[in-house]
Amino acid sequence: MSSTATAKKQQVSSGPVLDWAAGHGPVTGALSATTGAFAIATTGAATAMPPGWVLAAGAAGALGHTVAGLRIRNAGRTLATRAASWLVGAGWTTWAMTTGPLTWAALGSLATIGVGIGAAARASALYEEAREEEALAAEQRAVALELSAERRAIAEAWVERIQRICSITVRVLAVEMWPTGTGYSLDLEPQGGITWDRIAGYSVTLSADARLPHGCTATASPGIHQGRTILDVTTVNVLKEDCPYPEDYGRLSVLTGLPWGVRTNGETVSAYLREQCALVVGPTGSGKTNMLHGILASFARADDLLTFVIDLNAGSAGLPWVLPALKGELQTADGKPVRPGVDWLAGTYEEALLMLDAVLDIGLHRKKAYQDLLSRANTDLLPISAKIPQIMLVVDEGAEILVSTDRQMKELAKKILEVIRMLRAMGIRTVLTALGATGSVLGNLMIRREGKVRVALTGGETEGMDLGKMFPGRRGLRVEQAPYKGAGFMGTPESPAALFKAWRILPNQIRDITVATSDRHPRLDDVSARAAGPAYARRWDADRTAWMLDLALTDDAAEENPAGSGGLNLSALRGPDGGQGSPEDEMLRRFRAEIDAQFGTTPDPQTTDQGDRPDQPAGLNLSALRGEQDSPAQQAALAALLAAGPAGTGASAIARALADAYGTTRQTVVGWLKTWMQDGTCVRVGEGTKARYVHRSHASGD
Ligand SMILES: Nc1ncnc2c1ncn2[C@@H]1O[C@H](COP(=O)(O)OP(=O)(O)OP(=O)(O)O)[C@@H](O)[C@H]1O
Numbered sequence: 001m002s003s004t005a006t007a008k009k010q011q012v013s014s015g016p017v018l019d020w021a022a023g024h025g026p027v028t029g030a031l032s033a034t035t036g037a038f039a040i041a042t043t044g045a046a047t048a049m050p051p052g053w054v055l056a057a058g059a060a061g062a063l064g065h066t067v068a069g070l071r072i073r074n075a076g077r078t079l080a081t082r083a084a085s086w087l088v089g090a091g092w093t094t095w096a097m098t099t100g101p102l103t104w105a106a107l108g109s110l111a112t113i114g115v116g117i118g119a120a121a122r123a124s125a126l127y128e129e130a131r132e133e134e135a136l137a138a139e140q141r142a143v144a145l146e147l148s149a150e151r152r153a154i155a156e157a158w159v160e161r162i163q164r165i166c167s168i169t170v171r172v173l174a175v176e177m178w179p180t181g182t183g184y185s186l187d188l189e190p191q192g193g194i195t196w197d198r199i200a201g202y203s204v205t206l207s208a209d210a211r212l213p214h215g216c217t218a219t220a221s222p223g224i225h226q227g228r229t230i231l232d233v234t235t236v237n238v239l240k241e242d243c244p245y246p247e248d249y250g251r252l253s254v255l256t257g258l259p260w261g262v263r264t265n266g267e268t269v270s271a272y273l274r275e276q277c278a279l280v281v282g283p284t285g286s287g288k289t290n291m292l293h294g295i296l297a298s299f300a301r302a303d304d305l306l307t308f309v310i311d312l313n314a315g316s317a318g319l320p321w322v323l324p325a326l327k328g329e330l331q332t333a334d335g336k337p338v339r340p341g342v343d344w345l346a347g348t349y350e351e352a353l354l355m356l357d358a359v360l361d362i363g364l365h366r367k368k369a370y371q372d373l374l375s376r377a378n379t380d381l382l383p384i385s386a387k388i389p390q391i392m393l394v395v396d397e398g399a400e401i402l403v404s405t406d407r408q409m410k411e412l413a414k415k416i417l418e419v420i421r422m423l424r425a426m427g428i429r430t431v432l433t434a435l436g437a438t439g440s441v442l443g444n445l446m447i448r449r450e451g452k453v454r455v456a457l458t459g460g461e462t463e464g465m466d467l468g469k470m471f472p473g474r475r476g477l478r479v480e481q482a483p484y485k486g487a488g489f490m491g492t493p494e495s496p497a498a499l500f501k502a503w504r505i506l507p508n509q510i511r512d513i514t515v516a517t518s519d520r521h522p523r524l525d526d527v528s529a530r531a532a533g534p535a536y537a538r539r540w541d542a543d544r545t546a547w548m549l550d551l552a553l554t555d556d557a558a559e560e561n562p563a564g565s566g567g568l569n570l571s572a573l574r575g576p577d578g579g580q581g582s583p584e585d586e587m588l589r590r591f592r593a594e595i596d597a598q599f600g601t602t603p604d605p606q607t608t609d610q611g612d613r614p615d616q617p618a619g620l621n622l623s624a625l626r627g628e629q630d631s632p633a634q635q636a637a638l639a640a641l642l643a644a645g646p647a648g649t650g651a652s653a654i655a656r657a658l659a660d661a662y663g664t665t666r667q668t669v670v671g672w673l674k675t676w677m678q679d680g681t682c683v684r685v686g687e688g689t690k691a692r693y694v695h696r697s698h699a700s701g702d
Pocket residue numbers: 242243282283284285286287288289290291485486487501502503504505
């Protein structure tokens with residue numbers, strides 16, 4: 001008894017060993033069947049295997065495949081083809097075993113059977129495929145039928161409603177259900193040359209007639225051409241819910257749009273500010289400050305924007321973006337200090353004036369200095385990039401500054417308007433906020449013309465909220481449609497004014513974004529930094545940022561000691577005799593030293609031989625806050641200065657002396673020397689490259 005036959009018998013009876021549903025292509029299937037049959041026939045003939053066994057195995061094979069085929073719902077003809085292949089194969093094997101498999105007749109008929117099985121398998125595979133596709137298509141047809149029944153019902157209802165209420169006959173060309181499930185859009189063709197604004201005028205009545213829930217609207221806007229209208233119908237009030245600021249802090253660009261919130265259909269609404277200025281109106285409590293943080297977040301995420309903020313209300317709009325970094329509370333993943341999320345923050349009139357003068361100087365200088373670049377690029381718009389960043393000037397309650405009658409405010413207003421009027425091409429744009437959309441704010445031609453990105457946060461407030469003036473030509477917008485904090489209307493040249501919700505952004509997200517975007521902020525290009533001069537370079541100096549820390553200290557002190565007699569005392573803000581610093585002092589000192597070393601935007605003039613004059617500083621230089629005398633390196637520097645005697649010494653010589661022991665850079669020594677000069681510890685003799693520093697104990701004797 002041959003072992004092959006036994007094995008085959010075992011396989012047939014043991015069932016699970018064979019996978020009857022195992023896939024074979026027509027060619028491999030036919031090959032496998034014929035070679036298998038031939039092998040069994042030759043072995044069977046040689047070992048005198050009873051031919052009946054092969055027939056039994058063939059019948060079992062046919063049965064197994066039929067059962068498996070039924071299970072996966074193969075077509076009848078596929079089952080028949082498979083079963084027939086098994087039976088024909090088994091029949092040939094039985095015949096060949098009795099008559100001898102190695103004859104021309106046996107081999108020829110086996111080849112013919114192989115070709116036959118292949119062809120039949122191919123035909124049944126094609127048939128199965130076609131069957132599957134047809135089943136799928138039928139399923140889709142059923143879904144589409146159901147959907148189109150719903151769409152048809154919507155279309156019919158709106159054709160009837162518009163006819164009844166507006167007396168306008170419309171044809172509905174399409175109904176698109178929003179993927180968010182919060183409404184749908186109708187593509188309408190009003191008959192008789194009627195335009196979209198006629199339907200828009202009936203928006204409120206149409207919404208009421210459609211029994212839309214509160215906060216939902218039917219808003220008409222222009223379609224693909226003048227004879228078409230899009231009617232957006234919201235059926236779920238998404239404005240009521242909080243929309244948290246998305247956790248993706250990915251890279252943005254002013255050229256590709258800055259997302260500021262979401263529409264009622266869940267789509268993101270973006271501002272394109274390369275050429276446009278923006279106006280954000282919101283009465284107290286409407287969520288304006290929150291929205292401003294969302295805007296600053298979008299600017300921080302862009303790698304071709306630098307943000308300058310003016311907030312005369314104690315800088316509160318910009319402080320959350322600056323203070324945590326300035327106080328050294330933040331660190332990047334690799335332990336580096338973090339750059340503030342805005343590049344310049346002015347909280348006082350004087351600082352705002354400095355900033356505006358610098359911005360105007362930058363703009364005017366860019367016009368001259370980039371002439372070549374503009375002609376090479378064949379454009380009159382400065383090509384903005386990470387190398388030549390756009391400056392976004394954000395002025396909180398700026399619209400109120402523009403209409404103020406106060407002398408100082410008028411001075412600022414004049415400069416803000418100059419920026420808006422003259423510096424579009426040179427990549428300087430503004431975002432102004434206002435408490436109300438009143439005639440006095442929107443009466444300004446410059447704002448109307450240049451500030452077409454407009455946001456009105458209503459918070460349900462109707463006073464001073466003239467939506468008609470804010471979004472001229474856009475009918476059917478009513479304050480009552482958005483009575484929620486952070487909700488309102490936003491319109492841009494690209495996206496007509498409609499309801500939207502500003503993302504809710506929390507302080508910890510501001511900190512996270514500050515960290516995540518720290519190494520993404522561009523540097524002010526050299527041309528601009530030179531034009532802006534010391535006003536820009538020294539924007540983080542102690543005397544100019546003291547107010548921020550004072551505010552923080554006042555807050556901390558108030559918390560710790562209501563009487564106001566305690567609290568933190570940062571040695572950076574003290575005189576040299578201030579004594580030991582707290583851990584906060586140390587952190588501040590380290591932050592300033594590192595940020596000076598890493599983020600110098602332009603060379604600090606005191607680090608160049610000729611520029612050793614305090615009246616010509618440049619670069620992000622926080623050294624003025626380095627007043628502490630408690631670091632060993634600084635003590636060593638002081639000792640070197642003393643040791644130099646009346647002849648004095650230079651910053652380079654001191655840095656060289658300290659380099660090995662402390663790794664101190666020349667820039668750091670320059671900072672110490674400057675502080676010592678200011679507090680009288682040393683004096684400078686000589687100018688330019690001949691400048692030497694002499695300790696006061698030697699200088700006074702002369
Ligand atoms: N987009 C928003 N989503 C949800 N809630 C918001 C949103 N914006 C603001 N709020 C809520 O409204 C409150 C007031 O917001 P915000 O301080 O931004 O208003 P404001 O208009 O600047 O008011 P004020 O001028 O008094 O500061 C917030 O504390 C928050 O609870």
